[in-house]
Amino acid sequence: MQNQKNRFDPRKTAVEAAIARAKARKLEQQQANAEPEEQV
Template sequence: ARKAEQQAGAEPVAEEAVDPRKAAVEAAIARAKARKAEQQAGAESVTEEAVDPRKAAVEAAIARAKARKAEQQAANESAAETIDPRKAAVEAAIARAKARKAEKQVVNEE
């Protein structure tokens, strides 16, 4: 009986989801609704729990610290991503050439 129900339930879904765009849109809408419901439930529980002003201040400070840390990590990651490997290789080659040239000048002066 369960298998029959599952198969019967699965067939209409497959027929409705023929268009991948519609399926993607429906999935996105469902995710947005779930996220909104979760945020509302989370907001209600936070206001009930944060009655003590000290706890609220501590939680706010922790949230600010976490946000600051995430921002710094994002800045570090973006800085690492902006370095082009080709440019770095060219700069290293230039530095090696300058070092060789300086070494030759020192040898010639002696």
């Protein structure tokens, strides 16, 4: 995944960061739903 034209593309970096954040949030929600909710 190396880009010779742009070694550092801030827009692409931001997009990848947003995707990673969304994946992490989805994972957290799945884990929270899987665990029994005892904390109220």
